[in-house]
Amino acid sequence: MKIFEEMEKRGHEQLIFNYFEEVDLKLIISLHDTTLGRVIGGLRLSQYESDMDAIIESLKLSQLMTLQSATAEVDSGGGNVILLGDPRKVKNEPYFRALGRYIESLRGRIYIQPDLGTDSQDFKYIQRETDYTIFEKDRKNEAKPSSEVTASGVYWGIKACAKRAFGTSDLAGRTFAVQGIGDVGKNVVHALKKEDTRLYISDLVYDNMKEMEDRYPDIEIVRPEDILFLDVDFLVPCATAGIITPENVGRLRCQVIAGSAQHIFTDESLIQDFHKQGILYAPDFVISGGDLFLLDNHLKMVSPEEAHEGTKIIYNLLLDILQRAHIKGVTPYEVAQADAMARYQKIDLIKNILC
Amino acid sequence: MSQAYYILTINPGSTSTKIAIFRNDELLFDLNISHNDHEISAFERVWDQYAYRKSEIINFIKEKEFDLHRLDCVVGRGGLFRPVLSGTYRINKITLNDAREAVQGEHASNLGSVLAFGIAWDYGIPSFIVDPPCVDEMEDVARLSGHRAIKRRSLVHALNIKAMARLAARKLAQPLTEINLIVAHLGGGISITPLRRGRMIDTSNALSAGPFSAERTGTLPMMDFMEYLFENKLTPRDARKMLVGRGGMFSYLNTKSMIEAGERYEQGDARARLVIRAMAYQIGKEIGAMATTLKGDVDAIVLTGGAAHSNILVEHIREQVAFLGQILVLPGEDELQALAEGALRVLRGEEEALEYPQQIEYEELFN
Structure with a gap:
């Protein structure tokens, strides 16, 4: 792969590599587009088979973030930060403070928030070096991961899908297969259990599921290799990318796919396969955008209540997308992508006005 | 040469957790992990000690430099569940629910099933309990206590x-x-x-x-x-x-x-x-x-x-x-060895793993 060609194809502005040997910090920062404003990006810590795999993931995720912001009518662009390393080995104070200094050196071109592999403890170190971070605040005004707000957005998105697929947003009696019981997955489970739903959950780590089983004994736990293929109303992916492949797409038995995980397919053409199989797919960049409502248009944090209230917009936004897609006979992904690009292009034109 | 199976066995007691790793029925090493009274008493229920004990077990095994990925199964000492037939049981949702609910009383052995299941899940291998204390093979005449309100129960080693x-x-x-x-x-x-x-x-x-x-x-x-x-x-x-x-x-x-x-x-x-x-x-x-x-x-x-x-x-x-x-x-008594042997009989195909609960059948004339 040629990096500059890839950047051109996806419309990226900037790709930054940092390395700090003393703490083995290997860092990729992608800034996709700043037309709408400063960029927001998740901070992901993971191991990759190759550096190029990490670059591609960073480019994809930051591009998706731009679409997400445009869709949610938030004035920010898309970014992403990837740390290459083994979370069990690299995590320590100097490591994250070094990262914080690199983020600070960009003077607010990117704001970061926790993503896979990073949590509030890591951000406590990062925040000693930079204020360019995004967190939900709890009642004691202490920072905590934005997972609750993200999950709230997923919940409203699921309700919109239910309305489109089953004619009612009431989830009572519906069945769900939730893949990935991390911070977001747990909060999605809590939200779904407020209605009389039947849940199947799966995670690679049992302890995450035990917490849910102890609280909701009627929940069924399912082996990770089986969860995607259950005969359920909703598949709710809340884990990693690339879980749906050309080889397994035909085995899906759900009616709706709606979750926080981004790029669940290895190839975007699989979205057409969902469509052909009659599976309603909620575009990832729409349904997973709840955390954007933590900020106002000046990138200032809003109260948790305001953020949670803001996520309800996802219901109307997604329902509108789903209905227009249905009328046009295209995928919701195509409609959502076109909407996002249209807003983005119009705002881009407005920025030409001198003032 | 016959296949070698690596088996982790777990026997939780009130203030300690005994564990052992076997290669087939041969003991590789065993450990008696003592738990600090202060730490144990901080938990309201036995069930709540799960994460604490699991972490202790994993840490002690790692100290022994045994690679947990080598395991073929994990076996826990079953708890005071509902009365069942004797045998080796695959741990399932009902087992865990009964252990959580302490259906026949709180007992440290109730943790055996969830510890085995949790560790086994993380490594993608099966988990079992063997002959839990609630095994009940009593004959009908042995069940009457002398008063209709009180039944004789089989809670046995x-x-x-x-x-x-x-x-x-x-x-x-x-x-x-x-x-x-x-x-x-x-x-x-x-x-x-x-x-x-x-x-x-x-x-x-x-x-x-x-x-x-x-x-x-x-x-x-x-x-x-x-x-x-x-x-x-x-x-x-x-x-x-x-x-x-x-x-x-x-x-x-x-x-x-x-x-x-x-x-x-x-x-x-x-x-x-x-x-x-x-x-x-x-x-x-x-x-x-x-x-x-x-x-x-x-x-x-x-x-x-x-x-x-x-x-x-x-x-x-x-x-x-x-x-x-x-x-x-x-x-x-070598309960760890007995657990390993119970699992081994299933792994070798000498016995079928039972699905919990295999409830005893007898005519209940006096409800």
Whole structure:
């Protein structure tokens, strides 16, 4: 792969590599587009088979973030930060403070928030070096991961899908297969259990599921290799990318796919396969955008209540997308992508006005 | 060459967790992880100790530099679940729900299933329990207590009793399914269990009946006990402590140690002599009673458990019951080994894993 060609194809502005040997910090920062404003990006810590795999993931995720912001009518662009390393080995104070200094050196071109592999403890170190971070605040005004707000957005998105697929947003009696019981997955489970739903959950780590089983004994736990293929109303992916492949797409038995995980397919053409199989797919960049409502248009944090209230917009936004897609006979992904690009292009034109 | 299976076995006790790793039935290493009283008492329920104990287990195994990815299965000592048939059970949702709900009472062994399941899940391997204490193979006539409101329950050292019965059968060079045994498990609690062709047709409940043990009362004169409860206004918790933990030999000699009691016996301590003789007397009497459940057709009496290390106790018992048949003394208990063997029988395809619960079937004439 040629990096500059890839950047051109996806419309990226900037790709930054940092390395700090003393703490083995290997860092990729992608800034996709700043037309709408400063960029927001998740901070992901993971191991990759190759550096190029990490670059591609960073480019994809930051591009998706731009679409997400445009869709949610938030004035920010898309970014992403990837740390290459083994979370069990690299995590320590100097490591994250070094990262914080690199983020600070960009003077607010990117704001970061926790993503896979990073949590509030890591951000406590990062925040000693930079204020360019995004967190939900709890009642004691202490920072905590934005997972609750993200999950709230997923919940409203699921309700919109239910309305489109089953004619009612009431989830009572519906069945769900939730893949990935991390911070977001747990909060999605809590939200779904407020209605009389039947849940199947799966995670690679049992302890995450035990917490849910102890609280909701009627929940069924399912082996990770089986969860995607259950005969359920909703598949709710809340884990990693690339879980749906050309080889397994035909085995899906759900009616709706709606979750926080981004790029669940290895190839975007699989979205057409969902469509052909009659599976309603909620575009990832729409349904997973709840955390954007933590900020106002000046990138200032809003109260948790305001953020949670803001996520309800996802219901109307997604329902509108789903209905227009249905009328046009295209995928919701195509409609959502076109909407996002249209807003983005119009705002881009407005920025030409001198003032 | 036959396949080698690596098996992690877990036996949680009230203040420690015993674990071992086996290659087939060969012990590679075992550990007795003691838990700090202060840390354990911080948990409201036994179930809540899961994460704490799991982390201790994983850390200790890693210290031994054993790669957990090599494991083929994890086996936990089953808890006080609903009454089931004897065997090796695959741990499932119902097992975990029953352990969480403590359907037959809170007990550290209730953690065995969830610890095994949790570790096994993380490594993508199966998990089992083997012969949990709630194994119930009693005959119908053994279930009636004498009052309709109270049932006789089978809460028994099934794991060790079954393992020792198999061992006894091997020593007698006969299949377990063709002989009758009485197995006396002499531990912190005592259960005397007749096995007709391998099936435990009755048992003295180790928690509330049978002979007194080092720390439990066993059967007490009922009316006197009832009056004692009312006169002393004991709470259920206090009464339970009196019966289990502060009863038996401890209430007479102020020690739970059979070694210490034996030394006092040897030194001529009249009280120690009487108490040990009385314990042996009650055990012998119960063995005699259980012999009648087999209609006197007894191939061997097996004395097992920690207290069977006491020659004094064993000899007193022998004096009483030798007339009933051959006595095999198989002291100690190796529950970790018994767990491993139970899992191994399934891994090797010698037995099918049972799906919990395989509930006992009997006609319930008195609900």
